Amino acid sequence: MPFDIDVHERAVYREPAPIDRDDPFQSMMERFDVAAEILELNPGFYEYLCRPSRMHITSVPVEMDTGQIMVYEGYRVIHNDVLGPSKGGIRFAPDVTLNEVKALAAWMTWKCALLGLPFGGAKGGIVCNPEQMSAKELERLTRRYTADLFDVFGPDKDIPAPDMNTNEQIMAWVLDTYSMHARRTENAVVTGKPVGLGGSEGRQEATGRGVMTVTLAAMERLDLAPSDCTVAVQGFGNVGATAAELLAAQGCTVVAVSDITGGYYNEKGLDINELRNYTQKNGGTLDGSPNADRITNEELLTLDVDVLVPAAKEDQIDAEIAEGTGARIIVEGANGPTLPEADEVLQEKDVLVIPDILANAGGVTVSYFEWVQDRQGFFWTEERVNRRLDRTMREAFEKVYETAEEHDVSLRIGAYVMGVRKVAEALRMRGIYA
Numbered sequence: 001m002p003f004d005i006d007v008h009e010r011a012v013y014r015e016p017a018p019i020d021r022d023d024p025f026q027s028m029m030e031r032f033d034v035a036a037e038i039l040e041l042n043p044g045f046y047e048y049l050c051r052p053s054r055m056h057i058t059s060v061p062v063e064m065d066t067g068q069i070m071v072y073e074g075y076r077v078i079h080n081d082v083l084g085p086s087k088g089g090i091r092f093a094p095d096v097t098l099n100e101v102k103a104l105a106a107w108m109t110w111k112c113a114l115l116g117l118p119f120g121g122a123k124g125g126i127v128c129n130p131e132q133m134s135a136k137e138l139e140r141l142t143r144r145y146t147a148d149l150f151d152v153f154g155p156d157k158d159i160p161a162p163d164m165n166t167n168e169q170i171m172a173w174v175l176d177t178y179s180m181h182a183r184r185t186e187n188a189v190v191t192g193k194p195v196g197l198g199g200s201e202g203r204q205e206a207t208g209r210g211v212m213t214v215t216l217a218a219m220e221r222l223d224l225a226p227s228d229c230t231v232a233v234q235g236f237g238n239v240g241a242t243a244a245e246l247l248a249a250q251g252c253t254v255v256a257v258s259d260i261t262g263g264y265y266n267e268k269g270l271d272i273n274e275l276r277n278y279t280q281k282n283g284g285t286l287d288g289s290p291n292a293d294r295i296t297n298e299e300l301l302t303l304d305v306d307v308l309v310p311a312a313k314e315d316q317i318d319a320e321i322a323e324g325t326g327a328r329i330i331v332e333g334a335n336g337p338t339l340p341e342a343d344e345v346l347q348e349k350d351v352l353v354i355p356d357i358l359a360n361a362g363g364v365t366v367s368y369f370e371w372v373q374d375r376q377g378f379f380w381t382e383e384r385v386n387r388r389l390d391r392t393m394r395e396a397f398e399k400v401y402e403t404a405e406e407h408d409v410s411l412r413i414g415a416y417v418m419g420v421r422k423v424a425e426a427l428r429m430r431g432i433y434a
Helices: 007-012 024-039 043-050 098-114 135-148 168-182 206-221 238-249 272-281 297-301 319-324 340-348 362-376 382-407 411-430
Strands: 054-063 069-080 086-093 120-127 158-162 230-234 253-259 262-265 293-295 307-310 329-331 352-354
Touching: 024 043, 024 098, 024 340, 024 411, 043 411, 054 098, 054 135, 069 086, 069 098, 069 135, 086 098, 086 135, 086 168, 086 362, 098 120, 098 362, 098 382, 098 411, 120 135, 120 158, 135 168, 158 168, 158 362, 206 238, 206 307, 206 329, 206 352, 206 362, 206 382, 230 238, 230 297, 238 253, 238 272, 238 307, 253 272, 253 297, 262 297, 297 319, 319 340, 340 352, 352 411, 362 382, 382 411
Parallel strands: 086 120, 086 158, 230 253, 230 307, 307 329, 329 352
Antiparallel strands: 054 069, 069 120, 253 262, 262 293
16 A cells, blocks of 8 residues: 655655765665655655664773773664664674664664564674674673663663674673663573573574575575575675575585685585584684685676575675676575665576575574563474574565565565565554654
8 A cells, every 4th residue: 555645755855865885874775765666655754764763872991901991982773663672783893884784773674574573673883803802802892882772772672682793692791781780680682692591592593594494485486496506605604604504404505605715616515514613623714625616705706506695794796796696596694785786787687686684584583582582481492493483484585575576676675665664554553753
C-alpha cells in the first residue's frame, strides 16, 4: 500500500548531496532512495527514516600499560527504534568513522525489520588499533566506553554485540561494567557473550551459517546443485571461515579464500578445516598456507566461480571488479561490500546478489534468540537454535525474492523495500509524538 505523498516531493526538504563513493552512508542512502520511490514514501517519513535518531560521541581515556594516558574517540549511533530497542555491534578499528557507523546503524534498522525482529538499528565503534593493545588495555578501553554510554545501553533501550575486532570476551566486559553500574546482573544488555554468562549456543557461527542458508536457497532458485558449485570467499575471519566450512560440508568446492595477507587458490578445492587449524598455529593468518597458490585480492574477486562471498569490509566491489567477476551468485557476508555503481553492472550481467542486510543477518537473528533466552531465563540447544535460524533466514530470502520479482528490481532493492516498508508502517501506526 503506497504512502500518502509522492516521494518526488521530498526535494522540498533536501537537496541531493554530491556523490562521494567513499562514503558508506551515502551508499546506503542511494539504495534507500530507490526503495522510497517505489513505496511513494511520505516526504516527512523520508526525512525521519534517513536520519539517525541519536548520535553519541565520547572521548575514552585509557591508562596504557606504560602509564601513558591515551584518549580514543568512541561512537554509538542509534539509527531507529520504532520497532523496538536498538541493536547493533561495536567495532574496534583504526579507520572507524562516524559516517561508517551511521551507515552500519541504518543497515541494522532495515536488516532487523526484514527479518521480522522486534529491534531497531544501532552501531558502535572506537577509533583504535586493537592489534597494538594488550588485553588489559582493551579491557580498560571497553569498560570506560561502556561506562560513558551507561545511560544509552540497556536491555530495553540499546543492546550491543560483537563486530569487527570485538568478541565474546569484550562483550563479557560490557556486561560486567553495565551490571556494576546498574547494581544488578543484567545478562540481556548485550549479546554475543560467553555461553557461561547467558550467551546462546550457535551464536558464534550464526552469521556464517546464515550465509550458507541463503546461498543454498539461491542455488535452488537457479537450479544449481551444491556439489556442482565452486566458491570463493574473501575474508577468513569468523564469518568467512564459517561460511566456507559449512558450504564445503554441503558439497561445494571452495577454491579460494583470503585474509589480510592475500588470497590463496587451488582449483581442485581447499581443505577448509586444514586452513582453520593452520591459522590457529600461524598467528591467526593464512600466510604461507600449504597446498594453495597465492593470488591477489582482485584476482579472487574476479575468479570464474559459481558463488563469491565477500566477507571482509565495505566497498570491495566497484564497477571494474563487477565487470570482471565470473560469479553467478554473490552473497554479501560483509556489510556494504558492493558500491552502487557495481550493482548496475552486476544486474546487467544477470548476477544474483544476495544483499548484506539479508545475507549476514544470521548474527543478529541469533542475537535476538539470545536476548529472548536471557529474558526468559531458559536456554535452547544448539540444534534448536540452528533449526530456527535456518527457517528464519530461508523465509526471509523467499520473501525478498518475491518482493524483488513483484517490483522487477534486484534482491537488494527488494530487501530495502521490505525493510523500509515495515519501519514506515510502524511509524505511521505509532504517529509522531509532539
